[in-house]
Amino acid sequence: MIEDTAGGTPWVVELPEQAQPYDERFILVHEGKREEIHLHDYARVYSVPGLYEYVVQDLLQCKSPAVAVRATSAAAKELHLDIKTLRILDLGAGVGVVGELLHDAGVSAVVGLDNIVEARTACDRDRPTVYEDYIVGDLGRSDSALVERLAAGQFEVLMCVGAIGGGHVPPAAFIQAVNTLIGAALIVMTVHERWLEADSRDPFSATLHAMINEGYLEVLKSSSFRHRLDMAGAPITYRVLVLRRGAAVPADLASRSGA
Numbered sequence: 001m002i003e004d005t006a007g008g009t010p011w012v013v014e015l016p017e018q019a020q021p022y023d024e025r026f027i028l029v030h031e032g033k034r035e036e037i038h039l040h041d042y043a044r045v046y047s048v049p050g051l052y053e054y055v056v057q058d059l060l061q062c063k064s065p066a067v068a069v070r071a072t073s074a075a076a077k078e079l080h081l082d083i084k085t086l087r088i089l090d091l092g093a094g095v096g097v098v099g100e101l102l103h104d105a106g107v108s109a110v111v112g113l114d115n116i117v118e119a120r121t122a123c124d125r126d127r128p129t130v131y132e133d134y135i136v137g138d139l140g141r142s143d144s145a146l147v148e149r150l151a152a153g154q155f156e157v158l159m160c161v162g163a164i165g166g167g168h169v170p171p172a173a174f175i176q177a178v179n180t181l182i183g184a185a186l187i188v189m190t191v192h193e194r195w196l197e198a199d200s201r202d203p204f205s206a207t208l209h210a211m212i213n214e215g216y217l218e219v220l221k222s223s224s225f226r227h228r229l230d231m232a233g234a235p236i237t238y239r240v241l242v243l244r245r246g247a248a249v250p251a252d253l254a255s256r257s258g259a
């Protein structure tokens with residue numbers, strides 16, 4: 001059992017030793033009460049100021065946001081683009097950790113998108129200045145007003161940090177997001193290595209492979225890194241991918257590829 005206080009917060013977090021490493025639950029101890037919370041119950045986690053950052057960034061040592069922002073900077077440099085002037089869409093923005101790092105890197109035009117209102121509420125509460133705009137919406141629900149709004153944003157980079165695969169942004173929504181970008185836009189994502197394997201049962205895998213094999217995305221960079229620890233302290237390996245968009249992706253590619 002790991003028990004820790006989060007530097008002056010009125011709560012304590014316990015990470016129970018897990019029989020199942022992928023059962024991502026922790027205990028929040030607050031005012032004498034113990035509450036078991038699943039790490040992916042984002043609405044609940046985000047409702048407690050600092051809880052997501054403490055569990056994910058501090059206790060589980062999540063590196064994905066920093067790795068993705070570094071990869072974006074490096075790609076911009078190699079392509080002779082000024083990162084500060086790029087228009088960036090942060091899909092699955094959560095409490096704004098990625099937005100904050102982009103803001104620190106001097107990027108001024110970052111828009112956050114998440115499918116739960118609790119994410120925007122938490123970001124407004126804790127990082128009110130990092131996004132130019134924070135949209136609550138779900139591209140998986142064929143929302144044409146949302147698609148038009150994103151297309152009007154003229155985004156040159158799509159960031160998907162820890163928000164793809166494993167039941168997060170669905171493949172069809174990812175395709176929609178890619179299709180709202182302009183020109184040879186960049187897509188920077190961090191994703192579990194397991195979900196990228198050709199025989200992975202994650203629906204995202206087949207869609208991404210089809211997008212690459214059929215020439216809709218070009219891989220500029222792909223490298224593995226330690227994303228974070230699981231609740232039992234074992235490393236979880238992700239890949240950071242930098243992709244360049246080609247032609248518009250057919251809307252039926254996700255279903256065609258078996259997703």
Ligand SMILES: C[S@@+](CC[C@H](N)C(=O)[O-])C[C@H]1O[C@@H](n2cnc3c(N)ncnc32)[C@H](O)[C@@H]1O
Nearest residue numbers: 042092093094097114115161162163168169170
């Ligand atoms: C693991 S968190 C990552 C948050 C942030 N990118 C970071 O690195 O700190 C995944 C986020 O994706 C969001 N998400 C899941 N499905 C989504 C969807 N269909 N559309 C938009 N966001 C989604 C969740 O609400 C959650 O905030």
